[in-house]
Amino acid sequence: MKKYLALSLLLFxxxxxxxxxxxxxxxxxxxxxxxxxxxxxxxxxxxxxxxKVNQNGYYSVLIKNISGSVVSKERISLSFGDxxxxxxxxxxxxxxxxxxxxxxxxxxxxxxVFSMQNK
Amino acid sequence: xxxRLIVFLFPIIAIGQDLYLDHSYINEPVxxxxxxxxxxxxxxxxxxxxxxxxxxDFEYNNKVLQKIAQRxxxxxxxxxxxxxxxxxxxxxxxxxxxxxxxxxxxxxxxGIASQSGSYSYSSEADWSVERITIQDSQDxxxxxxxxxxxxxxxxxxxxxxTSYDNASKLNxxxxxxxxxxxxxxxxxxxxxxxxxxxxxxxxxxxxxxxTPAKTDHAADFAYVVSKDNVVVATGNFxxxxxxxxxxxxxxxxxxxxxxxxxxxxxxxxxxxxxDVYNTFxxxxxxxxxxxxxxxxxxxxxxxLQGEVTxxxxxxxxxxxxxxxxxxxxxxxxxxxxxxxxxxxxxxNITHYGVSTNEYYFGMKSTFTPTRDNKVFxxxxxxxxxxxxxxxxxxxxAGASWAAKTVRxxxxxxxxxxxxxxxxxxxxxxxxxxxxxLSDVSGMQIILEYNTSLLSFENVVFDTGNSMPNFATHxxxxxxxxxxxxxxxxxxxxxxxxxIVFTPKQAIQNTAGLVYFKLVDAVKKDGTKVNITIR
Numbered sequence: 001m002k003k004y005l006a007l008s009l010l011l012f013x014x015x016x017x018x019x020x021x022x023x024x025x026x027x028x029x030x031x032x033x034x035x036x037x038x039x040x041x042x043x044x045x046x047x048x049x050x051x052k053v054n055q056n057g058y059y060s061v062l063i064k065n066i067s068g069s070v071v072s073k074e075r076i077s078l079s080f081g082d083x084x085x086x087x088x089x090x091x092x093x094x095x096x097x098x099x100x101x102x103x104x105x106x107x108x109x110x111x112x113v114f115s116m117q118n119k
Numbered sequence: 120x121x122x123r124l125i126v127f128l129f130p131i132i133a134i135g136q137d138l139y140l141d142h143s144y145i146n147e148p149v150x151x152x153x154x155x156x157x158x159x160x161x162x163x164x165x166x167x168x169x170x171x172x173x174x175x176d177f178e179y180n181n182k183v184l185q186k187i188a189q190r191x192x193x194x195x196x197x198x199x200x201x202x203x204x205x206x207x208x209x210x211x212x213x214x215x216x217x218x219x220x221x222x223x224x225x226x227x228x229x230g231i232a233s234q235s236g237s238y239s240y241s242s243e244a245d246w247s248v249e250r251i252t253i254q255d256s257q258d259x260x261x262x263x264x265x266x267x268x269x270x271x272x273x274x275x276x277x278x279x280x281t282s283y284d285n286a287s288k289l290n291x292x293x294x295x296x297x298x299x300x301x302x303x304x305x306x307x308x309x310x311x312x313x314x315x316x317x318x319x320x321x322x323x324x325x326x327x328x329x330t331p332a333k334t335d336h337a338a339d340f341a342y343v344v345s346k347d348n349v350v351v352a353t354g355n356f357x358x359x360x361x362x363x364x365x366x367x368x369x370x371x372x373x374x375x376x377x378x379x380x381x382x383x384x385x386x387x388x389x390x391x392x393x394d395v396y397n398t399f400x401x402x403x404x405x406x407x408x409x410x411x412x413x414x415x416x417x418x419x420x421x422x423l424q425g426e427v428t429x430x431x432x433x434x435x436x437x438x439x440x441x442x443x444x445x446x447x448x449x450x451x452x453x454x455x456x457x458x459x460x461x462x463x464x465x466x467n468i469t470h471y472g473v474s475t476n477e478y479y480f481g482m483k484s485t486f487t488p489t490r491d492n493k494v495f496x497x498x499x500x501x502x503x504x505x506x507x508x509x510x511x512x513x514x515x516a517g518a519s520w521a522a523k524t525v526r527x528x529x530x531x532x533x534x535x536x537x538x539x540x541x542x543x544x545x546x547x548x549x550x551x552x553x554x555x556l557s558d559v560s561g562m563q564i565i566l567e568y569n570t571s572l573l574s575f576e577n578v579v580f581d582t583g584n585s586m587p588n589f590a591t592h593x594x595x596x597x598x599x600x601x602x603x604x605x606x607x608x609x610x611x612x613x614x615x616x617x618i619v620f621t622p623k624q625a626i627q628n629t630a631g632l633v634y635f636k637l638v639d640a641v642k643k644d645g646t647k648v649n650i651t652i653r
Binding site: 045046049060061063067069070071072073074075076085086087088089090091092093099106 | 335384538539540541567568569570571572595626627628629630631632633634635636651652653
């Protein structure tokens with residue numbers, strides 16, 4: 001009985017860890033303390049993105065077109081470490097874009113470039 | 120004394136000529152490429168000469184003239200006549216004597232009197248040489264043509280020649296009497312040049328497109344070239360707004376129109392709140408005092424581009440039709456938009472924008488390539504675009520009057536806004552805030568959103584109590600904004616707009632779900648404001 005109880009406690013404790021914290025896949029992992037990384041650079045509808053920061057707080061994700069104009073912007077709360085989110089691109093005209101992560105003072109943390117696949 | 124006399128008379132003796140050899144065409148200019156011309160040769164006496172032998176060489180540029188026939192025209196029945204022809208040679212003249220002194224050039228060629236003429240002809244593919252020899256037992260006549268050659272004027276496009284200068288030249292002449300005395304022969308016309316030769320393949324004719332829209336959309340513009348209502352060339356401009364058209368002829372007049380090719384998405388960005396507001400102010404025509412009437416527009420073309428209801432005047436019907444458009448509703452078929460298509464104006468920039476009896480609003484559609492001019496500029500404009508954001512603002516005299524850049528895209532000022540999209544209590548909220556300009560009387564925003572993931576819910580305005588607002592939702596786009604056409608109120612700058620969407624499924628974040636397609640604003644005085652999202 002004690003053995004089953006210990007085993008079930010171990011299982012629950014492991015389960016709790018995976019719910020609270022999504023580990024980045026190898027392709028999304030960032031070795032630096034903070035940064036940004038896309039899962040794919042040719043995108044159709046949506047793409048996963050790792051927004052890694054070194055402190056909890058509010059940040060902005062900016063999508064800029066080829067001429068550098070902001071066409072979409074999200075203000076988001078991020079936690080220390082890796083934050084796996086999505087960038088939705090289905091509404092964007094087919095082109096190439098950059099996605100940037102900035103802090104509340106507009107200090108650039110990281111930038112990536114992706115291209116829309118022709119529909 | 121005799122020595123002095125000889126010295127005194129020497130220049131006269133040296134330049135005295137016994138007779139002339141003439142060389143000229145007998146046709147009436149102006150010539151066209153492909154015309155046939157005839158060059159005749161005849162002698163003119165100057166010193167009571169009695170020529171029995173006439174022999175001369177001439178050469179012609181075979182890239183410029185194509186020989187088709189020759190004939191002796193001398194009337195004597197006793198004369199012996201002969202001609203020789205060589206292709207690929209050109210004479211090196213004696214540099215010590217004028218080309219007009221044909222006898223001296225003969226001596227150079229023949230090597231007479233220690234002249235070194237051994238190499239006086241050298242290989243030259245572009246030139247052909249003919250030698251004419253006429254000998255008679257009686258004196259040869261003067262004045263009448265003795266020999267004629269027919270040539271076709273060739274097209275010099277794709278050759279190394281840019282003109283028809285020096286197409287044919289006399290090289291040398293030997294004319295002597297029955298005793299063998301060689302006369303001094305002077306060329307009356309040493310070389311023949313054809314001026315004003317019209318026609319011929321124009322080669323690459325370049326059309327430069329003039330419109331600010333070419334910066335981002337040059338390849339979306341198409342051209343049609345026609346002559347006598349027959350289309351001779353069509354195509355699209357390249358990424359720099361240039362088209363090189365082949366197959367046209369010099370000195371022929373062609374018509375050219377420029378249009379937007381198809382209905383690209385950017386047509387919905389052409390008419391903005393600036394156009395609406397300025398058209399409205401033109402409809403009011405308020406002067407400095409209540410009794411005064413004064414045009415608000417400062418370009419002739421604004422009256423053409425702002426008239427979108429086909430009633431011939433700028434009035435409130437026009438401003439209403441434009442306002443409806445920016446609100447997402449097409450009230451007039453004449454407003455340039457994706458739904459309606461493009462309404463194009465175009466013309467040669469030499470006249471564009473200045474009305475004359477000949478050209479309506481200066482829209483001269485013609486151009487004429489010539490040998491010297493093969494580059495033309497054509498302007499393009501769009502109906503409804505009174506601020507010239509996507510239309511050429513004419514620059515020739517008379518196209519505009521004082522303060523011409525005010526209230527157009529050229530005179531625009533810059534400003535910024537801040538936007539943010541975020542998940543708030545399960546909703547997606549788009550906040551537009553911090554308008555960095557205080558006297559904005561109109562603003563327009565077009566948002567496109569992901570219809571697979573979001574449903575539009577509403578727009579919350581906080582623009583000021585007296586500011587008229589609008590918002591429409593259509594085809595995955597939200598059209599919203601504000602416009603106080605009286606110009607009395609200004610939009611509150613803090614958080615004037617909040618657009619709310621409901622997610623159709625669980626989402627973690629909102630990046631890319633909403634796309635700012637267009638943001639535009641206008642100041643109270645009609646000045647366009649270029650908005651940058653921070």
